Amino acid sequence: MKRIICSFLAFTLLFSILLLCFSQTATAYVLDRTYIYAPEDSINIEDPFFQQDSITKEPSPVKEPQKEVDEKSKLTLGQLRKKYKSTFVTNGPNVKRIALTFDDVPDPRFTPQILDVLKEYGVKATFFVNGQRVLNHPELAKRIHDEGHVIGNHSFTHPDFNKISMSAFISEIKKTEQAILPITGYIPKTIRPPYGEITEEQLIWAAEHKYRIVNWNVDSLDWKGLNKEQVLANILSGTRPGAIVLQHGGGGYGSKLQGTIEALPEVIKALKNQGYELVTVPELLGIEKSK
Template sequence: MRNKALLYVTIGILISLMVVIVRPQAVDSLLQSKWLGEVALPRYTDGSERQSRTPEAIDLVSLFPDIVVRQWRPETKKIALTFDDGPDDVYTPRILDVLSKYNVRATFFLIGNAAEKHREIVRRIQREGHEIGNHTYFHSNLSRMAPWQILLDLGKARRVFSDITGEDVLVVRPPYGALDPPAVKAIGDEGYNILLWTVDSLDWWGLSKEEVVQNVVPRVESGVIILHHSSGGPDEDLTGSVDALPEIIETLQSEGYSFHTASEILEEIRIQNEMKKKAKEAAKERARGS
């Protein structure tokens, strides 16, 4: 009798484990269902940007130059526009309208569970020539997680993006910019690159159009990566941010800047590093020959 009970309990545990591994979305929707009182954590597991972000940035670029990018050194006046926390059906479509009007391509770091809710917007981002980056599945604070948890979360979002777009998304931006060295190493070992930012529009503070323009335009120089948001937490208003976009783009285009995406940045850095390596080898060869 006891053996039988034990067997049933074991089978129950095994089935639950399989559900968690094979169909994690099923567990999410179960936890979010009304009859369970929506016990699942909300989309912003660790709070909105404003609640959780620490202003001081950790410089991981020098520790992991092959994995982490904060700025790059293009030969011409190139910059990048990036949008975090989308997609949603309020701000993201308006941003896409502006970008399309000015023929600018950007990178959208999307949250996995938001992408599942707005699949058509994700397809529109892709269709209009923009790039998608991984901003985790739960908007999780990676500096508080073990490497295996980080990879599980990123992998889950990666599956969502490939399911919707057919593309393998290998560029990551950590929510809140929160990272520590073990996290970076684990992410890099998995084949991802991490794209941070140089210029923060601070639009997540719900600033006015003028304030957002002021936070961005004077700080732009060649190779900067600009951070905006394409969706916010429940109390975050991005109207000023969206309204500022046309002026930011017009001003920077008139100054001769062109806009580039994450994969273009990474490719340019890869070529530059290769050239540096070759030049070093050639110098060594010459030293040996003389």
């Protein structure tokens, strides 16, 4: 009888110990899960262990379906230029005038050097600015304006206009205007779309609001990091009366525009020797620079 009682007590004690261990393990597990599912701002989601997928979130709102574009009926840039020739231009009239233009400015790495060359040779050019860069470097934007150059609108963040909504397109234009206005005192009448891309709906809006969409017919291809000789050849081989020349005065990380800076004096001298007058885009097109 005593042996049975002792066995029972030993079993009871062992069971209690096992139950206690299990309870502690379960508690630890619950605490661990609670930590994993803590709010996002309380954990390091860059840690591979804490991936976004493992964090409990509210379900994302359902996005409205985007209107599909019939690619077959979509007009090419060439067709858009013909259809909206008074709004969408790539060159000026057939006169001995050429407009030098510089995109993606202001950029402290390259823009000041370009301005120095233009000042030395007494040339006025057109600078198509990005609104975000104007906010980051207002002193450079002011220098462009103060030295007599014309400022045009090149969007706020440099998106492909083909890939954004109409409301986003308008916002890109308006936000850049808000950045430019305190510096220049005017709202540019000229818009250069990033990558030269634009939709028909955007062109219609631009026409209704008295803007000119200004692309180019001579491309320096300097964004490829070409050297002086290559940039010079690309420009001079394509120039003709009324040409609009595309160059860059700024770029992204790792951009190399030394070829443009070194070629610019030679471009100016060569074109002047050929009898060309170097003017701004509004002068070339015979329009006002502001709305």
